[in-house]
Amino acid sequence: MDYSVDLAILQQRAAATSAYQERRQACLRFCKPVAGEGILEVGCGSGLFLNLLAEAVGSEGTVCGLDISEDQLAAAHENCRQYGQIALQSGDILELPYNDEEFDAVVSIQTLEFVEDLDRAVDELLRVLKPGGRFLNFATNWGTVFWNSNAKERTATMIDAGSQQARHPSLPAVLPGQLKSTGLLGDVWQEPFTILNQAYSEAEFSYWNARLIAAFATKQGLVSAEVADLWFEDLQGVADLGAYHFCSTAVLTGARKHS
Numbered sequence: 001m002d003y004s005v006d007l008a009i010l011q012q013r014a015a016a017t018s019a020y021q022e023r024r025q026a027c028l029r030f031c032k033p034v035a036g037e038g039i040l041e042v043g044c045g046s047g048l049f050l051n052l053l054a055e056a057v058g059s060e061g062t063v064c065g066l067d068i069s070e071d072q073l074a075a076a077h078e079n080c081r082q083y084g085q086i087a088l089q090s091g092d093i094l095e096l097p098y099n100d101e102e103f104d105a106v107v108s109i110q111t112l113e114f115v116e117d118l119d120r121a122v123d124e125l126l127r128v129l130k131p132g133g134r135f136l137n138f139a140t141n142w143g144t145v146f147w148n149s150n151a152k153e154r155t156a157t158m159i160d161a162g163s164q165q166a167r168h169p170s171l172p173a174v175l176p177g178q179l180k181s182t183g184l185l186g187d188v189w190q191e192p193f194t195i196l197n198q199a200y201s202e203a204e205f206s207y208w209n210a211r212l213i214a215a216f217a218t219k220q221g222l223v224s225a226e227v228a229d230l231w232f233e234d235l236q237g238v239a240d241l242g243a244y245h246f247c248s249t250a251v252l253t254g255a256r257k258h259s
Helices: 006-015 018-031 048-057 070-079 118-127 152-163 171-181 205-219 225-240
Strands: 038-042 062-067 086-090 103-109 129-140 185-197 246-257
Touching (some): 006 205, 018 129, 018 246, 048 070, 048 086, 152 225, 171 185, 171 246
Antiparallel strands (some): 185 246
């Protein structure tokens, strides 16, 4: 997905919500960074997770953030300016501009599911990972995305349109097999991460997620702007009745490279 200009702003607003803060903390616990390590995040977005990694590895460590969107990188430069150990770079996950076996850990948060050539992306991530290094991926399982609605068909249409931005909408289900097939990793483990919103407001992730879905769907011609606006009205109407409910489940997938 092209996170530029308006879409980048929407994503950054979503990233500022408490759900995303909790997501970053879950990823940090799963990654287990230690002082002095070198860690890469691909698809770093506005850089908020990089800050947590920088605090964990300290001044002796290195944190690299890579993103294909210049708008996201501009935000990351602003958000990460207090950490000298963070290095930001524009680049493609399919051709990582890093040396073989350079990092103690590589992290991908809501990135791999958008990559068409999953085999090549995984090969690149493992190429730059040191022997014994840790791999971590976070991805939504799109089949779990749910909004309560009085217009169920329209909501189903919007969710289906939104899922089309992901080349691999069920990535958590297929990624373990993909990783094991490389022969480079030991045990692969997974852990669920659920987002539940019961309020329709700018403070909640689902408010911005709905707008990201609508922006993508209208830009791609999958739905009209009128349909998107009617969907927003329906979500507000459900909220006015005190019945707003959004839930989705993502999965953290981790593994360690053979020493």
